Amino acid sequence: MCTLEKRGNIFFLTLTGAGDKDDDEHRLGLPVISSLLSSLADVASQSTRGSVLITTARGKFFSNGFDLAWAQSAGPSSAHHRLGQMVVAFKPVVAALLSLPMPTIAALPGHAAAAGLLLALSHDYVTMRGDRGVLYMSEVDLGLPLPDYFAAAFRAKIGSNSARRNILLRGMKVRGEEAVRMGIVESAHESAEAAVEAAVQMAEKLGERKWKGDVYAEIRMSLYPELCAVLGLAKVVPSAKL
Amino acid sequence: MCTLEKRGNIFFLTLTGAGDKDDDEHRLGLPVISSLLSSLADVASQSTRGSVLITTARGKFFSNGFDLAWAQSAGPSSARHRLGQMVVASKPVVAAFLSLPMPTIAALPGLLLALGHDYVTMRGDRGVLYMSEVDLGLPLPDYFAAAFRAKIGSNSARKNVLLRGEEAVRMGIVESAHESAEVAVQMAEKLGERKWKGDVYAEIRMSLYPELCAVLGLAKVVPTAKL
Numbered sequence: 001m002c003t004l005e006k007r008g009n010i011f012f013l014t015l016t017g018a019g020d021k022d023d024d025e026h027r028l029g030l031p032v033i034s035s036l037l038s039s040l041a042d043v044a045s046q047s048t049r050g051s052v053l054i055t056t057a058r059g060k061f062f063s064n065g066f067d068l069a070w071a072q073s074a075g076p077s078s079a080h081h082r083l084g085q086m087v088v089a090f091k092p093v094v095a096a097l098l099s100l101p102m103p104t105i106a107a108l109p110g111h112a113a114a115a116g117l118l119l120a121l122s123h124d125y126v127t128m129r130g131d132r133g134v135l136y137m138s139e140v141d142l143g144l145p146l147p148d149y150f151a152a153a154f155r156a157k158i159g160s161n162s163a164r165r166n167i168l169l170r171g172m173k174v175r176g177e178e179a180v181r182m183g184i185v186e187s188a189h190e191s192a193e194a195a196v197e198a199a200v201q202m203a204e205k206l207g208e209r210k211w212k213g214d215v216y217a218e219i220r221m222s223l224y225p226e227l228c229a230v231l232g233l234a235k236v237v238p239s240a241k242l
Numbered sequence: 243m244c245t246l247e248k249r250g251n252i253f254f255l256t257l258t259g260a261g262d263k264d265d266d267e268h269r270l271g272l273p274v275i276s277s278l279l280s281s282l283a284d285v286a287s288q289s290t291r292g293s294v295l296i297t298t299a300r301g302k303f304f305s306n307g308f309d310l311a312w313a314q315s316a317g318p319s320s321a322r323h324r325l326g327q328m329v330v331a332s333k334p335v336v337a338a339f340l341s342l343p344m345p346t347i348a349a350l351p352g353l354l355l356a357l358g359h360d361y362v363t364m365r366g367d368r369g370v371l372y373m374s375e376v377d378l379g380l381p382l383p384d385y386f387a388a389a390f391r392a393k394i395g396s397n398s399a400r401k402n403v404l405l406r407g408e409e410a411v412r413m414g415i416v417e418s419a420h421e422s423a424e425v426a427v428q429m430a431e432k433l434g435e436r437k438w439k440g441d442v443y444a445e446i447r448m449s450l451y452p453e454l455c456a457v458l459g460l461a462k463v464v465p466t467a468k469l
Binding site: 139140141143144145146148151154155160161162163164165168169170171 | 361392436447452
């Protein structure tokens with residue numbers, strides 16, 4: 001599942017997984033997705049000037065994407081339907097992050113793949129490990145086409161055609177330093193703790209700016225109009241208050 | 243014209259030109275365009291997991307663009323109409339590349355044709371990417387402009403119409419500038435080992451370029467995941 005804590009101005013949303021295992025892949029099944037959605041609603045409702053969100057995960061993985069094992073466990077004829085349910089359920093999570101009234105940072109302790117990578121990229125900033133962990137869109141290797149909002153998010157968030165092509169069409173496994181070079185993440189660090197610490201320092205700096213959350217969200221959404229349209233986020237008419 | 247061969251999993255589409263001349267510019271006239279279209283249909287129909295296409299050309303040039311000499315040879319009033327015919331005829335070729343159910347590599351570029359591919363390799367020592375339309379005072383057809391916007395991300399790269407090998411690599415337009423075309427074959431072999439499902443590969447590719455696909459008239463495919 002996930003937990004939500006607040007320390008000062010920083011909200012910590014942590015994918016926790018079952019038990020004490022540190023190798024939980026934090027698969028995004030329907031219960032986790034639902035838990036994320038309600039946590040993000042809580043965060044939004046508690047937002048004040050200077051709030052920042054850090055999303056991270058316990059253990060070696062950030063998230064390896066949808067719960068494909070659950071999808072397949074009811075037999076081949078239901079698998080397609082179950083995957084569809086997760087695709088549909090996850091879309092509001094991406095929408096919630098895109099419209100969250102505060103800066104957002106994903107701190108990756110390890111691998112982020114498929115929907116897990118999309119979860120990371122839905123944040124304004126990403127920090128990750130440089131020594132371990134890859135970013136990987138497995139869909140081409142698994143023979144799964146991309147849901148509409150997945151493709152839209154990658155087009156919005158990854159500016160270079162060759163980077164998008166390498167990640168989505170080549171199924172490249174991108175390590176920390178390469179991800180920084182590609183402009184996908186801010187920084188790569190020598191440990192999971194260091195990646196989280198970097199996120200905290202960034203959050204503190206961003207929080208000092210004391211931005212108005214609703215305006216921050218509007219500006220963010222105006223950067224990604226096509227993605228917002230796909231996500232069903234209403235076009236907000238900017239109202240400047242001088 | 244063009245020839246199509248298959249070696250293992252790799253399809254080789256080669257612009258051959260007339261005779262043995264090494265300096266054939268492989269101008270895209272109506273017959274060549276038609277030949278390309280039917281070759282691409284053959285390739286698509288023979289596609290299996292692990293298939294890869296390499297497009298190349300015999301001689302010094304990949305393609306210097308449309309057959310402007312043919313356009314102008316019937317006199318000035320027909321020239322625009324003939325150019326229009328070639329523009330219209332080429333659009334399905336670009337669409338065929340964009341929807342081809344396998345990875346595609348252009349070895350040696352002729353710009354628009356090359357940009358229709360997933361990967362482009364070119365010679366570092368020779369060869370330039372050159373959009374002559376600006377110099378010739380020809381406006382860009384809709385799908386040219388859409389292809390440029392889709393495939394070349396940087397504004398300054400798009401403005402820069404004349405690029406040499408190393409510069410093109412730096413700009414992210416081509417993968418590598420090498421002495422030989424072997425690099426394309428090695429890349430094809432690596433890509434082929436992944437044994438991707440061609441129809442899904444094509445869907446993912448098209449989802450990267452929705453605007454270009456709309457201009458090309460490629461129907462929006464509703465993704466169907468099969469686990």
